[in-house]
Structure formats: structure tokens, C-alpha cells
Amino acid sequence: xxxxxxxxxxxxxxxxxxxxxxxxxxxxxxxxxxxxxxxxxxxxxxxxxxxxxxxxxxxxxxxxxxxxxxxxxxxxxxxxxxxxxxxxxxxxxxxxxxxxxxxxxxxxxxxxxxxxxxxxxxxxxxxxxxxxxxxxxxxxxxxxxxxxxxxxxxxxxxxxxxxxxxxx
Amino acid sequence: xxxxxxxxxxxxxxxxxxxxxxxxxxxxxxxxxxxxxxxxxxxxxxxxxxxxxxxxxxxxxxxxxxxxxxxxxxxxxxxxxxxxxxxxxxxxxxxxxxxxxxxxxxxxxxxxxxxxxxxxxxxxxxxxxxxxxxxxxxxxxxxxxxxxxxxxxxxxxxxxxxxxxxxxxxxxxxxxxxxxxxxxxxxxxxxxxxxxxxxxxxxxxxxxxxxxxxxxxxxxxxxxxxxxxxxxxxxxxxxxxxxxxxxxxxxxxxxxxxxxxxxxxxxxxxxxxxxxxxxxxxxxxxxxxxxxxxxxxxxxxxxxxxxxxxxxxxxxxxxxxxxxxxxxxxxxxxxxxxxxxxxxxxxxxxxxxxxxxxxxxxxxxxxxxxxxx
Numbered sequence: 001x002x003x004x005x006x007x008x009x010x011x012x013x014x015x016x017x018x019x020x021x022x023x024x025x026x027x028x029x030x031x032x033x034x035x036x037x038x039x040x041x042x043x044x045x046x047x048x049x050x051x052x053x054x055x056x057x058x059x060x061x062x063x064x065x066x067x068x069x070x071x072x073x074x075x076x077x078x079x080x081x082x083x084x085x086x087x088x089x090x091x092x093x094x095x096x097x098x099x100x101x102x103x104x105x106x107x108x109x110x111x112x113x114x115x116x117x118x119x120x121x122x123x124x125x126x127x128x129x130x131x132x133x134x135x136x137x138x139x140x141x142x143x144x145x146x147x148x149x150x151x152x153x154x155x156x157x158x159x160x161x162x163x164x165x166x167x168x
Numbered sequence: 169x170x171x172x173x174x175x176x177x178x179x180x181x182x183x184x185x186x187x188x189x190x191x192x193x194x195x196x197x198x199x200x201x202x203x204x205x206x207x208x209x210x211x212x213x214x215x216x217x218x219x220x221x222x223x224x225x226x227x228x229x230x231x232x233x234x235x236x237x238x239x240x241x242x243x244x245x246x247x248x249x250x251x252x253x254x255x256x257x258x259x260x261x262x263x264x265x266x267x268x269x270x271x272x273x274x275x276x277x278x279x280x281x282x283x284x285x286x287x288x289x290x291x292x293x294x295x296x297x298x299x300x301x302x303x304x305x306x307x308x309x310x311x312x313x314x315x316x317x318x319x320x321x322x323x324x325x326x327x328x329x330x331x332x333x334x335x336x337x338x339x340x341x342x343x344x345x346x347x348x349x350x351x352x353x354x355x356x357x358x359x360x361x362x363x364x365x366x367x368x369x370x371x372x373x374x375x376x377x378x379x380x381x382x383x384x385x386x387x388x389x390x391x392x393x394x395x396x397x398x399x400x401x402x403x404x405x406x407x408x409x410x411x412x413x414x415x416x417x418x419x420x421x422x423x424x425x426x427x428x429x430x431x432x433x434x435x436x437x438x439x440x441x442x443x444x445x446x447x448x449x450x451x452x453x454x455x456x457x458x459x460x461x462x463x464x465x466x467x468x469x470x471x472x473x474x475x476x477x478x479x480x481x482x483x484x485x486x487x488x489x490x491x492x493x494x495x496x497x498x499x500x501x502x503x504x505x506x507x508x509x510x511x512x513x514x515x516x517x518x519x520x521x522x523x524x525x526x527x528x529x530x531x532x533x534x535x536x537x538x539x540x541x
Contacts, residue, residue: 013335015193037196041197044197044200048201126176127180127181
């Protein structure tokens with residue numbers, strides 16, 4: 001395959017097939033569906049403009065993933081992100097939901113409190129089911145660093161989740 | 169895997185599934201890539217500032233109001249009519265005029281429309297020699313051989329099958345149906361239709377899918393206000409606004425009954441206060457082309473002369489009741505020149521025909537301007 005093998009139709013097909021999955025991943029990274037959708041659109045727009053540099057349609061997925069993670073981490077490094085996106089209203093009435101739901105909320109809330117790079121590793125590993133090598137490619141680091149981020153992320157998650165559970 | 173890891177995996181999947189929703193990413197992707205490109209260009213040239221403004225306006229859908237409209241690229245072979253996001257005005261998606269290649273004609277049906285070469289016939293109204301498009305009816309034609317080049321748009325309110333691939337045709341979600349190679353066919357839930365085509369132009373035809381002008385006129389949204397320079401006319405107890413440059417003409421009942429009046433950029437008034445006589449209409453002239461304009465038929469026999477069929481959608485606006493004909497949206501003049509019955513209490517109804525062409529925005533403004541005098 002030579003350079004410039006990604007035709008517009010290939011790209012559209014890729015977006016149609018993988019767009020929803022990318023949005024779900026981005027949603028878990030950002031904690032907000034609309035922010036996730038924006039992130040995916042920004043990533044796809046960048047890939048769209050550079051698609052002629054890719055050598056085959058199979059390169060779209062890892063490249064898009066790398067751009068998506070890069071954009072996510074860059075956005076988290078900014079001091080001010082313009083607005084705080086919330087999935088639900090900040091004020092909520094007391095819930096009578098089951099304890100399991102509370103636990104889940106606590107765990108995902110705790111996920112939002114850990115470092116962005118650790119969060120990215122946990123989402124890619126436990127949601128996207130990527131290997132350490134694939135995650136390393138997406139983050140631009142070594143597989144060893146991925147292991148370290150995962151271990152520290154899980155430890156932080158366990159600690160934060162238990163704090164949240166103790167508070168309720 | 170530890171308990172925490174298992175729980176995290178399960179919770180992430182549950183959370184993502186709970187938040188999942190249908191989306192159409194491509195319009196945003198194209199818009200963003202254009203904006204990015206424009207930003208880069210702006211760094212080197214002051215002229216790029218104007219380009220960004222134009223792109224921003226196009227993205228917000230305001231250009232049609234200022235007469236600039238869809239000056240974007242024309243479609244080439246296949247799915248190339250999606251170079252920019254489809255225009256939207258006040259939340260109402262507009263027909264993408266750039267989806268119709270030069271020399272082609274639009275074939276509206278209900279809320280959607282396809283475009284085909286002007287040599288094609290519509291619904292086999294004449295024995296087609298070049299090609300044919302069938303709207304709202306099965307692909308069939310008695311007495312004529314079916315042309316090898318054909319397209320169709322049929323009502324289909326089915327839901328897409330689970331796992332079916334979602335694509336975007338000019339910003340409208342479409343689901344590819346299983347079909348033979350070279351015969352693209354799509355389910356389009358937003359329009360309640362299925363479309364398809366066969367022949368050398370098949371792909372190009374299905375990629376002209378866009379909203380119809382009628383969909384703009386009937387879409388629920390805030391009223392479209394007429395711009396400055398429009399004039400308001402009173403017709404038998406109602407009033408309607410039209411562009412100030414349009415002249416007012418008169419027509420006769422035979423012209424209405426035989427569908428011979430073409431209200432091109434004008435208001436045609438028809439007095440129907442006398443009972444209609446027996447008339448003989450000339451043969452069918454085929455499907456009428458879409459032109460902007462208004463025909464107002466007033467008087468005691470207006471509904472009879474126009475053969476207005478009640479039972480369509482109605483709305484109350486102030487003191488007037490506005491009803492669409494039951495057949496509105498059917499192929500032909502019911503899509504391009506729909507009839508609307510306007511009734512003021514204590515007065516006989518006025519039947520208005522509003523010519524829908526282009527984006528349909530002008531027709532929508534006329535429709536929204538109807539009120540009691």
C-alpha cells in the first residue's frame with residue numbers, strides 16, 4: 001500500500017463504524033457525553049485532514065486513538081477549560097436507589113478524581129480492552145510506564161472510592 | 169484480575185451503555201476540519217479572516233437568509249456532496265441545494281427529495297426512455313418497459329435493524345439495506361422512507377438525498393419572520409405577506425381547476441364567488457416545476473374549485489384556522505405547490521397555494537405570515 005490510501009469513503013465508513021465506540025470511550029475519559037463527543041469530533045477532524053498521510057485504512061484506528069488521547073490529556077493540562085460540563089444537575093434530591101448504584105457512582109466518581117493519564121490507562125485497559133503495547137502507543141510511552149500508571153491509578157481509585165463510600 | 173478491576177470493567181461498560189445515544193459525527197468533523205484549516209490560513213493572510221467569517225456563517229446556517237445560500241461545491245461521483253455541514257436555520261434543517269448537480273431536477277416527496285437528471289421521468293408519467301424516479305409508489309409502470317436506470321423513494325417507517333451500519337447522506341442518517349451490488353438502498357427513518365437506485369448513476373442519485381422545501385414549511389419551530397421590504401396583502405378576511413417586488417395578478421377558475429397557473433414570483437388572485445362551470449382541461453403537462461409564488465383563491469366556491477381535501481394537519485393562529493390538504497407531500501404539485509385552507513370565523517375559507525422552491529425558507533415565511541386581516 002502506498003501513501004494516500006485513505007479515500008474519503010474509507011474515512012466515512014470508519015466514522016460510521018467506530019464513531020459511537022470512540023464517543024463512549026471519550027465519554028468515560030471526560031465524564032460528560034457532550035464533552036466526549038466534542039473530543040471525538042476534534043480528533044476525527046484532525047485525522048480527516050491528515051488522512052492522506054496514513055498508508056492503509058487499518059491505520060485509522062490506532063492513529064485516531066492516539067490523537068484522541070493526546071487531545072484529552074492536553075485539555076486536562078489547561079488551567080481553565082472554559083466551562084465545567086456536568087452530566088447531571090449538581091443539586092439532586094436524596095436518592096432511594098440501590099446500594100449497588102451508589103457504589104457504581106462512587107467508583108466512577110473516583111475515576112474522575114485520579115490523574116488524567118492514569119484515567120486514560122484504566123479506560124483503555126478495562127473498557128477498550130487494549131493491550132499494554134497498544135495503550136503505550138496511544139499515550140506515547142513505554143509498556144512499563146503503562147503498568148505503572150495502571151497500578152497507581154487502581155491504588156488511587158481504591159483509596160478514593162473507599163473515602164467516598166465512607167462518606168455516604 | 170482483582171475484584172476492583174472486575175468491578176471497574178463492569179461499571180465502565182454499564183456506564184457507557186447507559187449513556188449511549190445515536191449521533192451523526194461527520195457534519196461536525198467536516199465543520200471542525202474546515203475551521204482548523206481556516207485558522208491555519210489566517211495566520212498568514214489577512215484575507216483569511218473573511219474566509220473564517222464565511223465558514224462560520226455557513227456553519228450556522230444563516231447564509232440562505234442573505235441570498236448567498238449554498239454556494240458550496242457541487243457533488244461529483246459518489247458521496248462527495250458532504251464537503252460542508254448541511255444548512256440549518258432556527259433549528260430547521262434546510263434542503264442542501266448543492267446536493268443537486270447542475271442540470272438535474274429535484275424530485276420531492278413528503279419531507280425528503282432526491283435529484284435526478286432532467287431527462288428522467290417522474291413516476292413514469294410518460295414512457296421513460298432515459299431513466300425514471302418513482303416517488304411514493306412501487307417501481308412499476310404499466311404499458312411501458314422499466315428503464316434500466318431508475319431510482320425510488322417509498323414510504324417505510326421501519327426501524328433500522330440492530331447492528332445495521334449508519335451512514336450520513338448530506339447530514340441525514342441513513343441505514344444501508346442489504347442489496348445487490350451496484351444497487352444502493354437505504355432506510356431513512358428521519359424521513360420515513362427507503363430510497364434506492366440502480367444504474368450507472370445510482371450512487372450519485374442516492375447521495376443527492378436532502379430535505380424537501382415542504383419539510384421546511386411544515387417543520388415545528390419558531391415563526392420565520394419576513395425580512396424588511398415585504399408587503400402584506402389582505403384577501404377576503406385574511407392577510408399574507410409576500411416579497412415587495414412581487415406583482416399582483418389575477419387568474420380564473422379554469423386556470424386553477426386545470427392546474428395551469430404558474431405563479432412565478434407573483435401573487436395570483438382568483439375570485440371563486442361564482443359556481444364553477446363545466447370545463448375541459450388540456451392533457452397533462454407532467455409534473456410541475458417548483459417556482460416561488462402564491463395563488464389565493466377566495467370566495468364561496470374556493471374549496472370546491474380547488475378540490476381541497478380536508479383531513480390534513482391543522483393549526484390555529486390567532487383567529488384563523490390553517491389546514492393543509494390531506495394529500496400534501498404526495499409527488500407532484502402537492503409537494504411543490506401545496507394548498508392551504510385558511511378559515512376566519514364567519515367567512516368562507518381562502519385557499520392559498522404556496523410555491524416551494526430552493527430552500528423553502530421563503531415559502532415558510534409566507535406560510536408563517538398568514539393571519540386574520
